[in-house]
Amino acid sequence: MATILIVDDEKNIREGLNQSLMSNGFKTLMANNGQDGLFMIMNESVDLAILDIQMPKTNGIDLFKKIITLEKDIPVIFITGHGSVELAVDAMRLGAYDFITKPINLEKLELIVQRALKQKNIEKENQTLIVKLNAYEMHKSIIGESKAIKHLTGVIERVAPSKANVYICGESGTGKELVCDAIHSISGRNQPLVKVNCAALSPTLLESELFGHVKGAFTGADSHKVGRFEQANHGILFLDEISEVPTNIQVKLLRVLQEKEIERVGSGQPIPLDIRIISASNKDLKKEVEKGNFREDFFYRLNVIDIYVPPLREREKDVILLASHFFKTFCKANKKHLDVTPQFFSALDNYHWPGNIRQLSNVIEKVVVLNQTGKVTIKDLPAEIKKDIKVKETIEITLGQTLEEIEKKVIDETIRYCNGNKSEAAKVLGIGRKTLYRNS
Structure with a gap:
């Protein structure tokens, strides 16, 4: 009724x-x-x-x-x-x-x-369908089958329909912006997602960028400017690297969250807003509060719900799924077809990825662009990664094989592991090159 x-x-x-x-x-x-x-x-x-x-x-x-x-x-x-x-x-x-x-x-x-x-x-029915479709797309865009990623997507689905402010934390390169995109896509808010990188702007520019200004508000303000808050009205404002916002602007942002209104720089006229804030940082904001670099009251206004984005080292086996996705993406962009060896994927899986997804994407793009053979092996890895990896290799030996056959198989597989470099293979096996050549 x-x-x-x-x-x-x-x-x-x-x-x-x-x-x-x-x-x-x-x-x-x-x-x-x-x-x-x-x-x-x-x-x-x-x-x-x-x-x-x-x-x-x-x-x-x-x-x-x-x-x-x-x-x-x-x-x-x-x-x-x-x-x-x-x-x-x-x-x-x-x-x-x-x-x-x-x-x-x-x-x-x-x-x-x-x-x-x-x-x-x-x-309303159309909006429900759009949200469901976007949720499906979200699961495709956030790639991974690890427990950590399944937990993350579950949290996103529960949080997105609410009006609560969200704070996304995690190391650099883990995909915090992608999480923000996912929340917006299934939030049901039809208005735009407006993004601001707080670290990329000076304090003066940041204030004008966020709040806008009126003509004559300061030197160079030759016309009225609509700020990012107004642009995001009825939608979502994403404040990336929120930890870099100066304390004096934190005070003004806190007032926006409390009063649901802003004033353009140079104007005393309040502008009411219906807005949701999503913020992110690769720093620990609790520690920044303890150091006196971040206001505690502002932190709790932002951090109604916090979402932790795990680093790659906490996402067992997701590296290979992500690498496969990046190979498809960059091969298509560069009009190439490459065969990737299992040893290459194994090497990726055994690296610790301090730069997380951003670093992995960068490495795969570099490999795709530079490869000239059509086959991707460990040899294609950047030197700084290759020297740190430990690839787990096994050799299958069948009962009944002779020692001579087993020895030859071990030598052949080691040469393959060393990408055909017999001198390097001899060093790995601890034998002389003559012995290796004689049995290979």
């Missing part, structure tokens, strides 16, 4: 609409002014609102603008006299569903209400 809010200062109209809608199976709420109507919208489950345009104190248009700011998914139908039709048309440009003129034709109003609710249900 849909709940319809009726806001009209005329008692006869209000109660007449109430009786008509209730007789058609709707639940109703009534308010005789815009302020009471806004209170009901904020505290009750309302599916549709019918607003009179001309009311004292808060009129219907002002109430509608506040509903938009609150991001309430409520179709609005205006009641208007002949003298305020232009106002109703302007309201429809802002997103109102429809309007009806006085005297009210109840049958016509009922048809408008039914159409509005039907459209709302269709949009």
Whole structure:
């Protein structure tokens, strides 16, 4: 049963609409002014609102603008006299569903209400499908089968639909921005994801970039500028490297989180916002708080929910899955087809990857671009990685083989492991080159 809010200062109209809608199976709420109507919208489950345009104190248009700011998914139908039709048309440009003129034709109003609710249900179903599809895509984009990654994707799915601020922590190169993208894609918020790298901007530029400024606010401010907060209104603002934000700007950001409004630099006019903040850092913010580099109250406002992105060394066997993905991506981009040996994948799996996914991606791209043979072996690895790896190799020996056959197999496999370098193979086996040549 849909709940319809009726806001009209005329008692006869209000109660007449109430009786008509209730007789058609709707639940109703009534308010005789815009302020009471806004209170009901904020505290009750309302599916549709019918607003009179001309009311004292808060009129219907002002109430509608506040509903938009609150991001309430409520179709609005205006009641208007002949003298305020232009106002109703302007309201429809802002997103109102429809309007009806006085005297009210109840049958016509009922048809408008039914159409509005039907459209709302269709949009809701479409949004549910989009979220499900994005969740499927999220599982494809966050590659891995380790317990750590399955736990991470599970947390993302639970957190995304909420309005809670999220703090993403983890080492550099682990994919914190990818986690932010995933949260946004299945959050149900249709407005954009706006990203700011806080470490890339000076304190002065950062303040102007986030809050915007008015003309003449400072030297060089030749025009008005809309900041990233306003750009992300009704969406998500991603503050990467949040640990690098100076303390004086942390104070201003804390006020935004508390008051849900901003002021452009040089302006005293507050701008209300409906915004969700996702922040990230490769530093331990708790330690930064202890050092006095980060405000404790700001940290707890940001860290309503924290998500830890594990490094590659904590993701057993995910390295090979990621490497395979990067090979496909970079081979396609460079129009190449490469055969990758199991020994190469084994070498990747045994490296500790201090630079995490970013380093792995970089290595695979370099290998793809530089390879000229069409076959990828350990020899293709960068020197700084090759010297640190320990590849686990085994040789299958069948009972009944002679010692001579076993010796030859060990030598041949060692030469292969050394990419054909017989001198290096002789050193590994601890035998002279003559012995190796004689038995290979």
